[in-house]
Amino acid sequence: MKEHIRWTGECLEILDQTQLPTETIYMKLSTPEETAEAIYNLRIRGAPAIGIAAAYGVFLGIKNLASPTASELELELNRASELLLRTRPTARNLSWALERMKMCFRNHAEEDVLIIKNVLENEAIRIHEEDRDCCQRIGEFGAHLIKDGDTILTHCNAGSLATGGIGTALGVIYTAHDQGKRVRVIVTETRPLLQGARLTTYELKEAGIEVTLICDTMVGRVMRKGWVDLCLVGADRIAANGDTVNKIGTYQVALLAQYHHIPFYVAAPLSSLDLSLEDGSSIPIEERPEEEIVSGLGRRIAPQDIKIYNPSFDITPAELISAIITEKGIIVPPYSLRSSLTSGGN
Secondary structure (H helix, E strand, C coil), rough: CCCCECCCCCCCECCCHHHCCCCCCCECCCCCHHHHHHHHCCCCCHHHHHHHHHHHHHHHHHHCCCCCHHHHHHHHHHHHHHHCCCCCCCCCCHHHHHHHHHHHHHHHCCCCCHHHHHHHHHHHHHHHHHHHEEEHHHHHHHHHHHCCCCCEEEECCHHHHHHHCCCCCCHHHHHHHHHHHCCCCEEHHHHHHHHHHHHHHHHHHHCCCEEECCCCCHHHHHCCCCCEEEECCCCEEECCCCCCEECCCCCHHHHHHHHHCCEEEEEEEEHHEECCCCHHHCCCCEECHHHHHEEEECCCCCCCCCCCECCCCEEHHHHHHHHEEEEEEECCCCCCHHHHHCCCCC
């Protein structure tokens, strides 16, 4: 897998995903502002990946302060955190990573400024490394759900481009493939920004896995034809009852899967869980600029002066989810994630 998030010690280097699949361009991010711009404009995307980027972004803010006091470090840390938090409000990993950086600062606030800087840099690196390990374990647990010869339908991109490792949903597929299982993947294009067409097919082709691209509106058709054995997606936030937020269109895929008696699995690290929420009804749903819908194919594709609705995510109710795959194990219904985590999954 190509490394698309790299910490150099001086800056954060990311693969600009807005240029894929035609161009491979790396960007250098040296400030919280540059990091926030990259996250908001989807140059880096995927809940775990933006959490990693945000952690490094916070450190970049304090790294650039010359001879600061501890109180000045804290002010900059809070300023950078607020800036980054506003970029993508739905993804739990973003706020989770920022909370970890703040907690790390509080735990070392009485120490020398150079020590504080060092431990915060190490915390960002640790968040990155932990996600790499989480993806590996998610892949190992989830691969048990895939049989030799299965065809898997996935929506959006939950692969290495969305994480610090091999991916969540795609990580499961990669692991099954590495185990020698013959798998095929059907990928939805994922309107309006085509993450499936541009990114997921790119990853799967690079990995040597057979992939078929379809329009989002073709999901029912391929299921009715009996071409899909299971569905596998990632998640941006999961409530305590199992309600899951993922890329817009995931809900309708889950509904169609239930109607056609096809298992629908979610793969996500525990950092995507928000146990402060009883259900998904209070999860903030990000709305994106209207240009993402009305501008395509190099020109405007809809009339001027019409109303546009462009939510980036939707909520899949827990009752539509066959299992949730985490780095601690596979959690099955009925979902009570607080108690499931205590018992370690199944």
